[in-house]
Amino acid sequence: MKKVVIIGAGFGGLSAAKKLADDDIQLTIIDKTNHHLFQPLLYQVATAALSPGDIANPIRSVFSEQDNVEVLLGEVTSIDRQKKTVQFNGSSIVFDYLIIATGSRHSYFGKDEWEKFAPGLKTINDALRIREKILLSLEAAEIEKDPEKRQKYLNFVIIGGGPTGLELAGAISEIVNQNIIPDFRNITASMTKVYMVEALPKILSTYPDDLSKRAFEDLKELGVEVLLNQRVVDISKDGVKVGDRFIETSNILWAAGNQVSPLIKTLEIETDKSGRAIVNDDLTIKNYENIFVIGDAAAVKNEEGEYIPAIAPAAMQQGRHVASIINGDRKDKSKRIFKYNDRGMMATIGKAKAVAVIKGLKFSGVFAWLLWSIVHVLFLISFRNRLRVMAEWMWHYLTNSPGIRLIVKEDSSKSTIQQLN
Amino acid sequence: MKKVVIIGAGFGGLSAAKKLADDDIQLTIIDKTNHHLFQPLLYQVATAALSPGDIANPIRSVFSEQDNVEVLLGEVTSIDRQKKTVQFNGSSIVFDYLIIATGSRHSYFGKDEWEKFAPGLKTINDALRIREKILLSLEAAEIEKDPEKRQKYLNFVIIGGGPTGLELAGAISEIVNQNIIPDFRNITASMTKVYMVEALPKILSTYPDDLSKRAFEDLKELGVEVLLNQRVVDISKDGVKVGDRFIETSNILWAAGNQVSPLIKTLEIETDKSGRAIVNDDLTIKNYENIFVIGDAAAVKNEEGEYIPAIAPAAMQQGRHVASIINGDRKDKSKRIFKYNDRGMMATIGKAKAVAVIKGLKFSGVFAWLLWSIVHVLFLISFRNRLRVMAEWMWHYLTNSPGIRLIVKEDSSKSTIQQLN
Numbered sequence: 111m112k113k114v115v116i117i118g119a120g121f122g123g124l125s126a127a128k129k130l131a132d133d134d135i136q137l138t139i140i141d142k143t144n145h146h147l148f149q150p151l152l153y154q155v156a157t158a159a160l161s162p163g164d165i166a167n168p169i170r171s172v173f174s175e176q177d178n179v180e181v182l183l184g185e186v187t188s189i190d191r192q193k194k195t196v197q198f199n200g201s202s203i204v205f206d207y208l209i210i211a212t213g214s215r216h217s218y219f220g221k222d223e224w225e226k227f228a229p230g231l232k233t234i235n236d237a238l239r240i241r242e243k244i245l246l247s248l249e250a251a252e253i254e255k256d257p258e259k260r261q262k263y264l265n266f267v268i269i270g271g272g273p274t275g276l277e278l279a280g281a282i283s284e285i286v287n288q289n290i291i292p293d294f295r296n297i298t299a300s301m302t303k304v305y306m307v308e309a310l311p312k313i314l315s316t317y318p319d320d321l322s323k324r325a326f327e328d329l330k331e332l333g334v335e336v337l338l339n340q341r342v343v344d345i346s347k348d349g350v351k352v353g354d355r356f357i358e359t360s361n362i363l364w365a366a367g368n369q370v371s372p373l374i375k376t377l378e379i380e381t382d383k384s385g386r387a388i389v390n391d392d393l394t395i396k397n398y399e400n401i402f403v404i405g406d407a408a409a410v411k412n413e414e415g416e417y418i419p420a421i422a423p424a425a426m427q428q429g430r431h432v433a434s435i436i437n438g439d440r441k442d443k444s445k446r447i448f449k450y451n452d453r454g455m456m457a458t459i460g461k462a463k464a465v466a467v468i469k470g471l472k473f474s475g476v477f478a479w480l481l482w483s484i485v486h487v488l489f490l491i492s493f494r495n496r497l498r499v500m501a502e503w504m505w506h507y508l509t510n511s512p513g514i515r516l517i518v519k520e521d522s523s524k525s526t527i528q529q530l531n
Numbered sequence: 532m533k534k535v536v537i538i539g540a541g542f543g544g545l546s547a548a549k550k551l552a553d554d555d556i557q558l559t560i561i562d563k564t565n566h567h568l569f570q571p572l573l574y575q576v577a578t579a580a581l582s583p584g585d586i587a588n589p590i591r592s593v594f595s596e597q598d599n600v601e602v603l604l605g606e607v608t609s610i611d612r613q614k615k616t617v618q619f620n621g622s623s624i625v626f627d628y629l630i631i632a633t634g635s636r637h638s639y640f641g642k643d644e645w646e647k648f649a650p651g652l653k654t655i656n657d658a659l660r661i662r663e664k665i666l667l668s669l670e671a672a673e674i675e676k677d678p679e680k681r682q683k684y685l686n687f688v689i690i691g692g693g694p695t696g697l698e699l700a701g702a703i704s705e706i707v708n709q710n711i712i713p714d715f716r717n718i719t720a721s722m723t724k725v726y727m728v729e730a731l732p733k734i735l736s737t738y739p740d741d742l743s744k745r746a747f748e749d750l751k752e753l754g755v756e757v758l759l760n761q762r763v764v765d766i767s768k769d770g771v772k773v774g775d776r777f778i779e780t781s782n783i784l785w786a787a788g789n790q791v792s793p794l795i796k797t798l799e800i801e802t803d804k805s806g807r808a809i810v811n812d813d814l815t816i817k818n819y820e821n822i823f824v825i826g827d828a829a830a831v832k833n834e835e836g837e838y839i840p841a842i843a844p845a846a847m848q849q850g851r852h853v854a855s856i857i858n859g860d861r862k863d864k865s866k867r868i869f870k871y872n873d874r875g876m877m878a879t880i881g882k883a884k885a886v887a888v889i890k891g892l893k894f895s896g897v898f899a900w901l902l903w904s905i906v907h908v909l910f911l912i913s914f915r916n917r918l919r920v921m922a923e924w925m926w927h928y929l930t931n932s933p934g935i936r937l938i939v940k941e942d943s944s945k946s947t948i949q950q951l952n
Contacts, residue, residue: 144666144936144937161583162935162939163935171714171936174713179716180716182670183938184670238939246604249605252602253605294591295598295601505915514582514583515565516583516587517564518583
């Protein structure tokens with residue numbers, strides 16, 4: 111029986127695993143967390159609109175019926191390509207085929223010390239940290255009597271003008287201002303200020319210009335101030351320095367930069383300037399027909415010679431492609447070549463505000479928003495999650511309900527304000 | 532307008548607040564957390580059967596329509612009875628009436644250093660810590676090849692034979708063994724061992740003997756070993772010493788002992804041996820007709836001269852009683868006296884296993900379990916929570932589904948096994 115090891119159970123790894131699990135294969139999935147996470151909706155956990163359990167699923171439950179699938183929690187420390195083993199938990203796991211789908215994290219451009227003041231949004235823990243920060247800031251603002259000192263808690267700065275930054279900025283404006291703040295007595299929505307900082311001349315840099323412009327207008331309508339062509343100079347517990355300007359804030363959210371797992375370096379292969387593994391056109395690494403890198407960790411080009419975007423549909427297609435190579439469906443050499451089916455991209459800004467481009471056709475407004483919602487619900491991993499998210503969204507939409515605004519980590523030895531610093 | 536300050540938004544505080552909120556009163560609610568928590572179902576969050584959001588509600592959403600209600604997050608540090616002020620966040624808040632409803636926490640009988648190895652179950656954070664511990668232990672057992680080293684991760688020890696301990700022991704046996712472990716490949720339910728440790732000669736010490744016996748039998752049926760007349764001698768990261776016996780385990784759950792908030796001491800009034808405030812028969816403290824202590828923080832006697840149990844219905848009745856004194860409904864001196872309406876007690880062990888005593892009538896088995904379920908859903912604070920919990924329970928019951936088994940706090944710098952120590 112072929113032994114396949116998959117490192118990473120994100121969109122790439124899980125898609126490959128789902129396709130291989132029913133075959134006569136011994137499958138081992140290794141992940142640093144015990145769950146598959148539907149990342150596109152993570153920003154809704156961060157803004158208290160969804161619960162973690164709505165968008166995450168333990169990996170083992172996905173494969174509960176398949177005895178040939180083993181799931182191990184932990185980190186692969188190195189790979190021996192010649193011996194065909196991976197090092198895990200102090201011992202070697204042998205493989206016939208290896209799929210590396212370790213994804214990507216944010217990059218702080220060398221300033222890793224910024225992370226503690228400016229959390230990213232890649233894991234549930236990240237989302238809960240952000241949620242906690244936002245809710246604590248509002249509570250601190252509620253009890254702070256001096257308006258100058260209070261403003262720090264009501265300023266929100268999002269670093270990064272890609273889809274994640276956009277979705278965060280929109281959600282904070284909408285959810286914080288329309289749903290959460292009305293339950294407070296001493297602060298109002300008009301006191302809050304949301305900023306988005308983007309180093310390039312436009313937000314949504316990978317989208318067509320007119321959609322970027324539309325998104326920009328939508329943000330402006332929500333009261334978000336977008337700072338283009340601006341870089342972050344410094345971040346501290348007091349705020350963020352953007353160009354010459356210092357914005358005092360306890361709410362800095364980092365949605366910029368991309369870096370891959372350090373595991374990729376141990377492969378000793380060529381990488382692009384972001385550190386992503388350069389792969390062959392069948393997603394294998396140089397000289398090894400049995401080792402694949404997929405998803406955000408790989409630098410894959412389409413037929414036009416352009417890099418495929420680091421988005422979920424791309425990772426899923428690659429995962430399924432590699433699985434069908436492994437299970438022998440693509441014996442014909444020409445079929446081994448991965449062909450990316452560009453189904454487009456979409457990003458939402460808020461209720462009835464979204465942009466989408468599909469096969470050259472552009473959409474915005476309510477239609478794009480509905481499309482976005484439907485696509486995202488359909489791609490959730492399980493029926494139960496789909497039900498929960500749909501129920502949560504409908505309830506939220508109909509009642510403007512508060513969602514899951516829980517501050518969970520109590521540290522009652524510190525005052526509310528101390529907890530933010 | 533009368534100014535009422537309520538410290539604590541648990542069952543007692545919230546019941547008082549809900550009754551006062553519609554009156555012509557300026558109400559300030561102060562709590563260390565931002566939410567009201569339905570504690571009786573907390574053990575289900577700890578065993579990954581419910582999400583925190585299913586059983587907790589932000590306090591401010593309960594009162595979102597009432598502009599006369601202010602909610603402040605933080606801790607009252609002291610009370611000045613004569614000046615009629617409470618110290619909060621560095622300033623004084625004035626009151627005409629004060630309701631102290633600070634509840635209770637577990638007591639480690641002087642051994643507070645045990646807490647880091649043996650978390651209690653009073654807050655959402657507690658429940659999530661326990662859930663994390665249980666799930667990480669199972670993951671560590673899955674990858675540990677040596678059966679002797681592995682057993683530590685598959686032993687579960689619950690300290691305390693009251694309703695909370697019982698519910699935890701039952702849920703761990705059922706949920707871990709029947710729902711969670713089947714998704715693992717290298718461990719089986721028959722390898723796990725659950726122990727309950729109780730210092731008294733019987734579990735459920737406040738229940739009639741035959742119900743205690745029934746609960747004991749139900750636990751035995753689930754494979755739980757109950758150690759009666761046994762005290763914990765020591766707790767470390769390796770396990771727990773009970774009498775002469777050392778049980779190696781990474782899963783110690785503390786559900787014993789009771790202590791009140793240190794705030795009660797600052798009142799400088801007589802307390803019982805548990806530190807609870809001795810109150811008059813109208814729940815006021817000695818010499819102060821405008822200061823009340825209710826719920827777990829108070830030592831209240833019923834008409835027979837016995838102490839009223841520290842349970843939710845008692846706190847709720849006291850909260851409502853005090854509110855009606857404050858809003859002038861009980862001007863008649865005889866009506867000021869609090870009369871406890873003993874509606875009975877119930878505890879569940881697992882699916883179709885529960886015990887209940889109501890006005891002297893005793894129930895057990897399926898009927899008691901259904902009664903328990905209905906009562907608990909009805910008393911959830913909001914319609915939305917009721918829907919969520921009912922939906923979650925029905926789904927769980929019909930599909931034996933895995934629930935919310937998420938390990939959220941990643942510390943990928945540590946191995947799985949390191950994270951447990």
